[in-house]
Amino acid sequence: MCMMCVYIMFCPLPFIITLLSKPQTHTNWYNNIVYILSLLPLWLFPSFLKTMALTSISFLFFLLSMFSATVSSLTCSTQKLTGTKVYPNCIDLPVLNSFLHYTHDTSNSTLSVVFVATPPSPGGWISWGINPTATGMVGAQVIVAFKNNGVMAMKTLDLKSYKVFIPGKLSFDVWDMKAEEDGGLMKIFATVKVPVNVTAINHVWQVGPSVTAGMIAPHDFNPSNLNSKGRLSLNGAKDFGNNDDAPLDFVTKKKNIHGVLNIVSWGILFPLGVIIARYMKIFPSADPAWFYIHIGCQLSAYIIGVAGWGTGLKLGSESEGIQFSSHRNIGITLFCLATIQIFALFLRPSKDHKYRFYWNIYHYSFGYAIIILAIVNIFRGFDILNPEEKWKLAYIILIIALAVIALLLEAITWSVVLKRNRKNSNKTYDGYNNNGQNRQQPIHI
Template identity: 50%
Template sequence: MAARAALLILLAVLLFSGVVRGNAAGSCSSMSFPSNRVYAACSDLPRLSSSLHWTYEGGKGFGSLSFAFVAPPPSQSGWVSWAINPSGGGMIGCQALIAFRQPDGAMGVKTYNVTGYGPVSEGPIAYETSDLAAEFTGGAMRMFGKVKLPEGTTVVKQVWQVGAEVVDGVPQKHDFKPENLESMGTVDLLSGGISGAGSSASRNKNTHGILCAVSWGVLLPLGQIFARYLKTFKSADPAWFYLHISCQMLGYVIGVVGWATGLVLGNKSKGIVHTNHRNIGITLFTFCTLQVFALFLRPNKDHKYRLYWNIYHHSIGYSVIILSIVNIFKGMDILAVEQKWRTGYIVAICILGGVALILEIITWTIVLKRKSGKPKERPTFHLDIKWFDGLPNESITCFQDFKTTFLRHFASSRKYQKTDHCLFALKQGFTEPLRSYIKGLNQVAQDVSSATSEILMSVFSHRLVEGEFFRDLIQDPVKKFDEMLVKAASYINV
């Protein structure tokens, strides 16, 4: 009994999973069309909640493609389009079929050869068409028709689109949301395989956004926080400078890669121009490049132009932060990102801002504390008055006493220029070693600017004690004082 119950449960689970799998496989297979329109293949397209149904029959010299395209327009007065682009994967060159409500109120299909960006004009296309028709039911427009393709065509590049408005029988421009910009790809008419070109473009846009958000929006502000607040702490010098440079250079390199990715995306999206986002991005790249070059032109701290360099450096730096944050939010609007990504970046900015606010308070507290704790300097005179503090108590009773004491101190402490007479006052003692006598003579001679070699020789020889060295000088006199010192050295070393 238990085994039978388990078997029934298993069959129910398998049946339910099969139903779910069948529904997940695609809703296009459950659609039915009027006038006995039946198609051999169908595929749910990856964008704009649309689907394509078709039957392809090869013939001699050509192939016949019967199709039905289904998509919900943004409004009841809007339009839907399906096109084949034989020359590329974008909008230019599309041989388009556009269905919308005609001026008489009936649904109809018109052909358009899209040759540029801007208003489209009805006209013949490169493929022969027939049995074109359209209907509006269940909130979706359905477009039917037959297209004659060149012989051997099995894969076509398709572009599909929806728009919200038709004015005077002319479809107006569509939205530029990611879904609209990525509604293109290829369809294999034999195997039924569908590929979307939008995945690569979407990946590139996401890469561009992430690179710019990390570089301009996180690393550069973080580097400026290091520079402004860490250098207040003496122990962080020069670590703050290397942290600042590392964040700024890494942010610049990543930012340039993101900026280049944006240029590539712009070139691939001709006719789609986000002017403000582009201009701010170019300004950011220019400012950051100037900052990098300014690093090599930074004057020394004591240079007279350092103040002006600091003003320039700080002004450009804070401008970059403000422009970065503004442009990142503009980029999010363009990509139409989910609210969680926008919230995440706001949280990151708030965290950085909160850290900066706390560090700002700490910095000013430290600066003010240092200023208040620094002792006030007493006014000083150029005249040293320590001698006055050392005078005995009550030694000055009147101004005359002060004058006399001051002049006596000034006269005794004044340095006078020594003359040659100071040298002739020297004399070697009877027991004084020759080395000591020469050393004393040299010390006095350094303060006598007028002492020449002849004077030094005369002083040295005439004030020398009679001895073996004295007799040697008498017997073998020298002509220069340096030679006399050399001869004296030989007696000193004996």
């Protein structure tokens, strides 16, 4: 009975985690893992528990289906809009729980839109706009909606930078602007003039926390806020809402290059070099090959890492108003430690030198610190860049594989060392061991 109670208590946990998680963060592999975890007790427990287990799971599936129905009702295709205008195209935008209804009239080159989003706080704001020259926020021409003394108000902004918001006329004509609010959900209605014969435009959208005396407070710099941009197909044939199919802009390419360089250097080559140094040198036949392989890995990691570090500094200098302090500080610390570590090659004393012990402490501690900081910062980078989940999963699998290899080699190393020590302890002073006979005894003074 105790086992039954424990099972009934803990069997729902994977599903509860699923229900509490954000739906857009789920992937098929994650759902499969949750499903398998929830069914594991069915294979582990006796058959009389399965009836109770299946009852619990069936009830949870019912709750899950009810929750899914609630979530599905939030899609843009089920929303009701006021007015008589028809918007045949509808997009669930990939971030910020926002939606876009639109229609493109090619006869007069106009785009009519309804942007729907919920601000992060009751006094917050929402915005949607077009960037005629780039794919991000800088240069965008946006329409902002917010509540002013309980009444919906609107502004148009020309975003010259991340910090400068200039109210005024946009670079293109806009009319029929209207804002609505219902139960915390805000809507922007507008019609804008678009260039003739254009089939796609760069659009941006955003939500912010507050408006004080008509001054719009900056939005958060979470990954979802930074990725609220995309390429909008005007004919509705295909949506580039999350830029997966749109050509990458130059800044995004540099971010990807920065991430790849640092993952390959600090996240793969450097740990591999440490594994080689720790576990190959115990085999006499691997000496001195292990040393040169170790040096090759670490020097390659440092050179590639410096390139990745440099691209990171360049990105930081070009992203005015956007700061990832912890990621930046860890990166600088990592670079400094790695630079000092490189000097270990030139400061390496001989094995019998009196300072070799202290050199070992410095060399080992710096090496392991670099690995820890590198892994932490790589995952911070994943959160900032927000790539497809498969890339983060691939790196997790790689790190786990390296850790498993290191553990296996650690066990083998200890086995070899212990056998070698036992063998050495059985040797006599003169190389003979005949029950104490013909053994050279130590001289006592």
